[in-house]
Amino acid sequence: MQPLINHFYRGNEVGHFQQREELLAILKQRFRTYGYSQIQTTTFEPYDLYASKPVMVNTEEMIKFIDTAGKVLVLRPDATIPITQRMAVSPTQTRTNKRFFYVMDVFRHSQSDDEKERTQAGIECFATRTPAVDAEVIALAIHTLKDCGFPTFKVEIGHAGFFKALIAQSALSEKEITEIQGFIKTKNITEMTNYLQSLTIDIAIKNAIEYIPFLYGKPEAVMDEVKEYGLNSKVQAELTYLMDVYHILQAYELTDDIIFNLGLINDMNYYSNIIFQGFVDQVGKPVVMGGRYDHLGDRFGTDLPAIGFAFDVDLLLGAAQRHHLLEASNIDTTIYIYYELTQQKEALTAAFYLRDQDYAVISKPLTDLPERISESTRIIIYKPTMSMLKYKAKTYEFNHPSELLTIL
């Protein structure tokens, strides 16, 4: 018979899982220090929540199934949408100035098995838009990256409405817009120029679209360049707002890590204003993504301005391992107690005592003592004649378990 081989899963290797937990502890702790409380939503959700118009998540990507009543369900494909929905149905007076964080899995069909189930660790801040709120959220994302120990990183800030506002002045079809977005996302200027030439579109707008990928770099420089493009007052006001956020980040002394990227486009179309994403060295995808989504609440019949972000935990973990930021996890710190049956009571009392002191202890009869033991393993042996601890080729005799604490 062919053996059934378990496909890759991020939690099935002990050392790997410990590092993952260590990283999550860092994130959770930092989120708490900014006043966020942890929540969780259900894994099973109605398909209609995402698939009714306007479609929020690509319906092909969702993992669907049918319950016994014939209702179509999906495995949670996004974290922000269900949290917003939950807020929308909560009593009115509890809706503003709420800060939540979460560590949840999101599920999407994808080419490779290890990408079907991704863990996101993120925050949602339900608060009216002000530069101070938005800057604090970005500062938290950066603070968390620093906690993880990354020596260098960059956060790109853009605006979800910038491209939309430009496009709104033209009469392009949805398909054409998607095509152009694809070119902007990959900064593929050559093909975009050719494509734009094939469209009937106002020359001024065309030039502005073509220039979007170049609106990248130091905030002041980007703002200077963008002024040449005769933007309408609404777009101009939004860009001024970005600068306001940037000036507050200066007060946090975080501006070295900030880049403006007005060509930034997020696949989740609920973002309405400021958007951002964070990169660390050698990892080609953003480890953190977020932004303001002031109109997502409208979908649930409520006015719920909010901003949030999420770390891709699996990507972040890979990056942290690559940069050797997490402790090597294969060191066995367990204490093994072997006892002759006549000493069982003493041995088990000692085991209990050590466990109370937070040591990991495994106790077994002396007959189970293996012939070969690695030098770094800590072993306690209970015999009628004496009790002793062996560690790193040394032997220590002792009378009472409390003496062990000083030796260990």
Add this chain to the structure above:
Amino acid sequence: MVALTIAVAKGRTADQTITLLKKVGITFTDLTPSSRKLVFYNSDKSIKLIFVKAVDVPTYVEKGAADIGIVGKDNILESKADIYEILDLKIGQCEFAVAGKPGQSLDSVQPLTIATKYPTVAKKHFARKGKAIDVVKLNGSVELAPLIGLSDVIVDIVETGNTLRENGLVILEKVKPISTRLIVNKASFAMKAEHIQPFIKKLKKNLEESRCNT
């Protein structure tokens, strides 16, 4: 200074790239045509050149093993890598095409069987046209497939058309022009901006000048 790593597709692309870099004043002294080394540094060690198999270039760049890649659009399309595609270097120009025996209709058979080295490109092209296809993935001598009845048509790169002609095949439909591109890792673009931006500008300027001259 941290070296900029450039992954280049082995073979003709590599030769053309070295010529191009020479034009903008970047030279690799220990590079000789017969050399089998895969890693080279330029004179001031600010650029590290690595030679890899063409299909692997997008992977090297997406995973951050290289900051920049120089590779054909065909391999970028097939890999679906998440990268920036900044410059068209205007070398290695050819195109993707559907080819088959003369007179073969693309509408007569349903589903059409297609032999190709590029299943992603083939599927995408026919999905856009709303046509059902079966794909046979081959790794070489694709032109043989229609001749011995393995497939109805092929989707492949056509440069001069000589290989097609010699095997009695003709172009039935053009899919997409391709050429060698300069791709960049998204993190490197942000993290090493002060190094990458001038490099791109230099190349771009050179490309524009040479276009004016011809």
